[in-house]
Amino acid sequence: DxxxxxxxxxxxxxxxxxxxxECVQDMDHENMFWYRQDPGLGLRLIxxxxxxKMKEKGDIPEGYSVSREKKERFSLILESxxxxxxxxxxxASSLGQGPLLAKNIQYFGAGTRLSVL
Amino acid sequence: AQxxxxxxxxxxxxxxxxxTLDCTYDTSDPSYGLFxxxxxxxxxxxxxxxxxxxxxxxxxxxxYSLNFQKARxxxxxxxxxxxxxxxxxxxxxxxxxxxxxxxxxFGTGTSLTVIP
Numbered sequence: 001d002x003x004x005x006x007x008x009x010x011x012x013x014x015x016x017x018x019x020x021x022e023c024v025q026d027m028d029h030e031n032m033f034w035y036r037q038d039p040g041l042g043l044r045l046i047x048x049x050x051x052x053k054m055k056e057k058g059d060i061p062e063g064y065s066v067s068r069e070k071k072e073r074f075s076l077i078l079e080s081x082x083x084x085x086x087x088x089x090x091x092a093s094s095l096g097q098g099p100l101l102a103k104n105i106q107y108f109g110a111g112t113r114l115s116v117l
Numbered sequence: 118a119q120x121x122x123x124x125x126x127x128x129x130x131x132x133x134x135x136x137t138l139d140c141t142y143d144t145s146d147p148s149y150g151l152f153x154x155x156x157x158x159x160x161x162x163x164x165x166x167x168x169x170x171x172x173x174x175x176x177x178x179x180x181y182s183l184n185f186q187k188a189r190x191x192x193x194x195x196x197x198x199x200x201x202x203x204x205x206x207x208x209x210x211x212x213x214x215x216x217x218x219x220x221x222x223f224g225t226g227t228s229l230t231v232i233p
Contacts, residue, residue: 009160033221040126042208042225058220090162104212105152106221108162 003027006091006109013116019078021112023091030096032074033106034058034066037088049074050096081116088113118143120222121209127228130199137184138194138227140209149213151192152221153183156206165207168192199231 007022025032031050035043035058045058047066055066063085067075074093078085092106122141130136142151153165168176168183176183184193196203209224 035223040225043221043223045220048220088160090160092162104150105164105167106210107164108154111160111162113160 004091004093004107004109006089006112008112009110011112011114013078013081013114015082015116017078017081017116019081019114019116021076021078021089021091021114023074023076023093023109024072025074025093025107026072027093027095027107028071029093029107030071031094031104031106032068033092033094034064034074034076035090035092036060036085037090037111043090046076083116086114086116119224120144121211121224123209123224123227125227126225127230129230129232130196132201132231132233133198135195135197136199136229138196138207138209138229140192140194140224142190142192142209142211142222144190144211144213146213149211151183151185152210152212153181153192153194154208154210155203156208156226158205162208166194196229201231201233204229204231 004025013019033048034046037043044060046064049055049068065077089112091109094104094106149170151168155163166178166181168185175185180197182195206226208226210221212221
């Protein structure tokens with residue numbers, strides 16, 4: 001089974017702190033993703049990566065950065081946390097381009113509920 | 118324009134009955150994939166079922182089936198014989214095959230409550 005592990009289930013931080021959310025997958029997937037989930041808004045893509053050291057902005061990258069130094073690990077960084085970044089953060093991974101481009105299931109971690117006070 | 122639209126914020130169904138969760142999508146890409154995920158209160162997104170745009174038959178996975186109507190651009194999830202454990206948020210998602218980036222587009226979700 002694919003396993004995507006997020007380092008924390010719950011996190012409480014103060015405004016202005018630098019926050020690291022870590023995600024590790026064990027299936028040698030090429031693609032990794034960070035989403036935030038807010039009630040009524042569904043999942044919104046923050047950043048994704050399709051290879052080591054490669055990253056692409058998603059729909060809402062402002063206030064976030066990412067790091068992918070190793071294939072299995074994708075980190076989301078909040079440079080200076082703000083209260084409007086209080087949210088549920090979900091990490092996902094998928095296999096890669098492959099011949100079946102459209103069938104590229106994303107597998108998710110359990111999520112991190114971040115509160116910024 | 119929204120890529121994925123789920124118009125039912127909340128649904129109720131009696132245990133053992135069938136329920137349909139609606140999803141419409143918007144794309145001009147001829148190759149795309151449609152996905153349904155379940156999110157229990159614990160938070161983890163669980164993959165349920167996949168339908169490819171070129172698939173001739175509707176996808177089925179156990180009690181889940183996808184009613185795929187390509188001309189209408191709809192991909193409704195049908196859950197048969199509902200169980201209490203089916204109570205959760207359900208998200209419809211799409212990936213466009215030709216575009217780069219592997220990006221998924223998610224709907225806003227439908228909250229399903231199964232009544233005993």
